[in-house]
Amino acid sequence: MINNLSAKNLNVWFGEKHVLKNVDVEFPKNQVTALIGPSGCGKSTLLRSFNRMHDLSPDAKIEGTLTIDDLNLYQKDIPVTDIRKRIGMVFQKANPFPKSIQENIAYGLRINNLSYNQSYIQKALEEAFLWDEVKNDLKMPATRLSGGQQQRLCIARAVALRPEVILMDEPCSALDPVSTLKIEELIHKLKEKYTIVIVTHNMQQAQRVADKTIFMYLGEVKEEGKTYDIFNNPVNEITKNYISGHFG
Amino acid sequence: MQYKKRIFIDTVAKHTFKLTGYLVLALLGGIFGMLLYNAISFFAEVRPIDFLTDREWNPTANEPIYGILPLIISTSLVSFGAMLIAIPLGIGTAAFISEYASPRLKNILKPLVEMLAAIPSVVIGFLGIVLVGPQIAEFANLPNGLNALNGSILLAIMALPTIITISEDAIHSIPKTYREASYALGASKWQTLLKVTIPAAAPGIIAAVMLGLGRAIGETMTVLMATGNASLFPSDFFDSVKTITATIAIEMGEVPYQTTHYFALFAIAIVLFFMTLIANLIGEYFINRFRKYHAA
Amino acid sequence: MQLKFKKLTPIVEWGTLLLTTGLVCFFLFVILYDIITKGWSVLSWEFISKLPTQGMTKGGVLSPIIGTVLLTLLTAVFSIPFGICCAIYLNEYAQNNWLTRTIRASIRNLSGVPSIIYGLFGLALFVQAMSLGTSILSAGLTLGLLSLPYIITTTEEALLRIPASTREAALAVGATKFESIKDVVLPSALPGILTGVVLTLSRAAGETAPILFTGAAFYINSASGAMNQEFMALPYHLYMLSTQHQSIEEVRPIAYGTALVLIIVVFLMNLTAFYIRYKYRKNDQ
Numbered sequence: 070m071i072n073n074l075s076a077k078n079l080n081v082w083f084g085e086k087h088v089l090k091n092v093d094v095e096f097p098k099n100q101v102t103a104l105i106g107p108s109g110c111g112k113s114t115l116l117r118s119f120n121r122m123h124d125l126s127p128d129a130k131i132e133g134t135l136t137i138d139d140l141n142l143y144q145k146d147i148p149v150t151d152i153r154k155r156i157g158m159v160f161q162k163a164n165p166f167p168k169s170i171q172e173n174i175a176y177g178l179r180i181n182n183l184s185y186n187q188s189y190i191q192k193a194l195e196e197a198f199l200w201d202e203v204k205n206d207l208k209m210p211a212t213r214l215s216g217g218q219q220q221r222l223c224i225a226r227a228v229a230l231r232p233e234v235i236l237m238d239e240p241c242s243a244l245d246p247v248s249t250l251k252i253e254e255l256i257h258k259l260k261e262k263y264t265i266v267i268v269t270h271n272m273q274q275a276q277r278v279a280d281k282t283i284f285m286y287l288g289e290v291k292e293e294g295k296t297y298d299i300f301n302n303p304v305n306e307i308t309k310n311y312i313s314g315h316f317g
Numbered sequence: 318m319q320y321k322k323r324i325f326i327d328t329v330a331k332h333t334f335k336l337t338g339y340l341v342l343a344l345l346g347g348i349f350g351m352l353l354y355n356a357i358s359f360f361a362e363v364r365p366i367d368f369l370t371d372r373e374w375n376p377t378a379n380e381p382i383y384g385i386l387p388l389i390i391s392t393s394l395v396s397f398g399a400m401l402i403a404i405p406l407g408i409g410t411a412a413f414i415s416e417y418a419s420p421r422l423k424n425i426l427k428p429l430v431e432m433l434a435a436i437p438s439v440v441i442g443f444l445g446i447v448l449v450g451p452q453i454a455e456f457a458n459l460p461n462g463l464n465a466l467n468g469s470i471l472l473a474i475m476a477l478p479t480i481i482t483i484s485e486d487a488i489h490s491i492p493k494t495y496r497e498a499s500y501a502l503g504a505s506k507w508q509t510l511l512k513v514t515i516p517a518a519a520p521g522i523i524a525a526v527m528l529g530l531g532r533a534i535g536e537t538m539t540v541l542m543a544t545g546n547a548s549l550f551p552s553d554f555f556d557s558v559k560t561i562t563a564t565i566a567i568e569m570g571e572v573p574y575q576t577t578h579y580f581a582l583f584a585i586a587i588v589l590f591f592m593t594l595i596a597n598l599i600g601e602y603f604i605n606r607f608r609k610y611h612a613a
Numbered sequence: 614m615q616l617k618f619k620k621l622t623p624i625v626e627w628g629t630l631l632l633t634t635g636l637v638c639f640f641l642f643v644i645l646y647d648i649i650t651k652g653w654s655v656l657s658w659e660f661i662s663k664l665p666t667q668g669m670t671k672g673g674v675l676s677p678i679i680g681t682v683l684l685t686l687l688t689a690v691f692s693i694p695f696g697i698c699c700a701i702y703l704n705e706y707a708q709n710n711w712l713t714r715t716i717r718a719s720i721r722n723l724s725g726v727p728s729i730i731y732g733l734f735g736l737a738l739f740v741q742a743m744s745l746g747t748s749i750l751s752a753g754l755t756l757g758l759l760s761l762p763y764i765i766t767t768t769e770e771a772l773l774r775i776p777a778s779t780r781e782a783a784l785a786v787g788a789t790k791f792e793s794i795k796d797v798v799l800p801s802a803l804p805g806i807l808t809g810v811v812l813t814l815s816r817a818a819g820e821t822a823p824i825l826f827t828g829a830a831f832y833i834n835s836a837s838g839a840m841n842q843e844f845m846a847l848p849y850h851l852y853m854l855s856t857q858h859q860s861i862e863e864v865r866p867i868a869y870g871t872a873l874v875l876i877i878v879v880f881l882m883n884l885t886a887f888y889i890r891y892k893y894r895k896n897d898q
Contacts, residue, residue, distance in 0.1 A: 122781060122784065125784070125790065148320045150320065150323070151787070153786065158781075160781060161778070162776075164779050166783070166796070166797050176783075176786060176796065177786030180786070180788050181787045227786070230786060323792070326791060327789040327790055327791040330794075330795075334698050334701050334702035335702055337695055337698040337699040337702055338699050338707065338716050339716075341716055341723070341762075344723065344761070345719040345723055347738070348726060348730065348734045351734055351737045351738065352733070406633045408633075409629065409632070409633025410630075410633050410634045412630055413630040413633065413634040417627065417630060417631075426634065426638075429638060429641055430637070431883070432880070433637070435819075435879055436819075436879070437820070437821070437848055437875060437876075438819070438821065438822075439819065440644070440648065440848075440851065440876060443851055443855050443872055446855050447865070447868075448643070474644075481637070507627075535726070535728070535729070536727070537727065537728060538821045538822055538852065542855065542856055562729045562822070566732075566825055569733070570825060570826060574741065582733070583733065586729070586733055590730055593726065594722060597721070597725035
């Protein structure tokens, strides 16, 4: 098993608050890893550390080693935009740009000086199971799509940059059950090409989509392993309580 | 290379934005510095004590007298009169819009208030001359109606939109639970309004009044056109008055640059600056106090 | 007796508030009624397309209209870029420290500074220190400064409504911060910014005090549009016709016409702003 994304001894502070404590995690290539845990346990913070989304919060302090393959993500001479090109992200609430559907896909390519053509855009939309629904309305403002469609557009937008990893921060929490299932189906398909890390509150979702699950609590990794094992034979008492719904 | 260029643009943009932020500071500093610099030139020639205590403003006399008192009294009198009219009308209207008006009526009244706010002051001043003035003259049996009362009425109209809008926000943001608690004790709608809602919204309403007052003190065109501009000590609302703003507006057009009289106008402007500043600072203090308790 | 009184009080109470509201509406009605009825008869194509003639007792108000339009455009040119940049700095870059708080406090205070003091500042800085003379350029710069705090405040409110996730979306596909602002944040906030800008400019178009000593002219016989020339403007024209003209009674109808034109200009700008706001809200849902 190859790990292409990992964090070693990661500590994150926001001001005085110590949000991640000595976190060691590895995300295997071409697998889906779910990050679960109660609100405020640091799972989103961990996710965002990988594509350096904390760079712009002046009070965030990050220590530790984060790597993709053997490249240190926080190495000084690496352009942060390159990191984000390699590690895409999908957010909790669909956040399409206030542009046309086509422009939403093209934007990332254009600013990163990547050449593209129409068939490239089509391919990205196809990969996100969206092409058939929008192929006649590529010039339509993306904000007119339904919530589920918007989220798939955001996935297409991330996919278009040919990343190695896609980070997903509760991508279905704002969606209806039908749209959610569609995205989960999509995730299954996407892991053939990409490494996927997904933060979720939904235990069933984690079991449906993830190969590996990491349980976090109060900024620490409490337990990790194969999804089946975590949900069926949890070792840690807190994990047991959490997955059986005693708190959350 | 491409990346370096993008980062360069990013850095340049960041510093440009930052610079504009600092320039705003410089603007306020510049305005104050300009007033101060010219006022100091004035006080090099006229003793501050005379400026503050002389009872006459007559810069064109053979022996010019620069007493700011009549101007301050005039400004205060007109603004005070305006508040006497605008406070009850403003709060009453705000209470009506917030507590009594149906949503449909609200949707009519609010744009009306915005319309009133949009009317340029010079138009209101014009109506002071052609409409309010003759009415006052007839009513009080005076040769003309260009006096403090006229100015007060017009300034009240100018200040009303500010007072209504901010008071309405304040009353509106009082939580429903306050009212419900009052109703539960058997209080009527009116009692609740007077004894519960308005007291709870008081800091916001005071802020509204202070900001309206600041607007009235600093307003130029209406008072310039409608108050007659006789620089005497006014004795009542039927006297003609000459406010600080009107004095600057009239005399700055006539004085040669860099003379004592010219500098004198900056000296009274600095007094005006502080009068409005104090009104606005008090208003801001109460707004902050209000926000603390009723985070909007 | 007691019972009757009790029944009556709510009506009296309600009536009091209704009366205050009615009076405020009455003010507005009287203002509009007087200006519209007396200005309407003067208003004609001639009136808005002819220059003033015969000592302004005849002719139209074309030169004040042109002056006001040019002046408002200049105000826009000077205040919009500056104001938007400053709002971007405050909302997107500035950290919450004493310096930022001081800048915000200055902006609030600037919006409370009387307009006549902006006039004095324009006179001292642009007319004299920068030797631009009494000109439309000086007046436009002065009104630009006056408009600045309003542009900043309304732009910042519009930026504040853009959720953080919109910015992150751009960053996540590799945009720099400036690119995210330029390509995503500003276009999203555009309707809100536009509403504020148009409202601010409508206010500037009606201002008189700041242009009194910075460039407004009693009368000029052509509307050349040169930047270093004095100019006529609608509000100043109205002021002159109603207080300074040698035959005030004779020009009164023209004054009414001017007031009506000014009000129409200002209201049209306000309507534009409300239309943008309305359309934007509708699209938002």
